[in-house]
Amino acid sequence: xxxxxxEEYVEAVLAVVRQIPEGRVMTYGLVAEVVADTLAxxxxxPRGGPRQVGTVMARRGGSVxxxxxxxxxxxxxxxxxxxxxxxxxxxGTPLSSDDDDARVRVRRAVWWPQ
DNA sequence: ACATTGACTAATT
DNA sequence: TAATTAGCCAATG
Numbered sequence: 001x002x003x004x005x006x007e008e009y010v011e012a013v014l015a016v017v018r019q020i021p022e023g024r025v026m027t028y029g030l031v032a033e034v035v036a037d038t039l040a041x042x043x044x045x046p047r048g049g050p051r052q053v054g055t056v057m058a059r060r061g062g063s064v065x066x067x068x069x070x071x072x073x074x075x076x077x078x079x080x081x082x083x084x085x086x087x088x089x090x091x092g093t094p095l096s097s098d099d100d101d102a103r104v105r106v107r108r109a110v111w112w113p114q
Numbered sequence: 115a116c117a118t119t120g121a122c123t124a125a126t127t
Numbered sequence: 128t129a130a131t132t133a134g135c136c137a138a139t140g
Contacts, residue, residue: 027122028121028122032122048135048136050121050123050135050136051120051122051123051135051136051137052122052138053121054121054122055121055136055137055138057121058121061121066121069121070121071122072122073123076121077121080121084121
């Protein structure tokens with residue numbers, strides 16, 4: 001079935017992002033894997049792409065803490081880097097420096113569903 | 115149906 | 128550590 005399928009994928013992504021606690025982050029790839037896992041367990045088509053997560057966030061990410069999702073390098077979305085950085089700093093997320101080029105210390109801040 | 119684009123990643127240099 | 132290259136997968140025109 002095609003109808004609602006896309007929507008279901010979007011919801012799954014948002015659900016995962018909502019679970020990320022303050023001061024922690026998840027990478028796009030990690031979110032993609034968890035989502036694929038969830039969909040598979042649900043009997044739906046498992047999609048698996050970091051870029052797809054990014055696309056979903058760009059379109060429907062406004063209702064979730066999108067700044068807690070970063071690239072594998074700890075870079076913040078170029079789309080709204082300063083805004084994301086400000087939010088992360090306010091939450092006490094471990095950063096590698098303090099200018100606008102700052103990156104998240106992924107090794108230290110990464111989190112995934114427990 | 116084909117080409118381009120993108121809030122990605124990993125390997126290489 | 129940073130820049131480059133190639134691979135990836137779905138959305139869009």
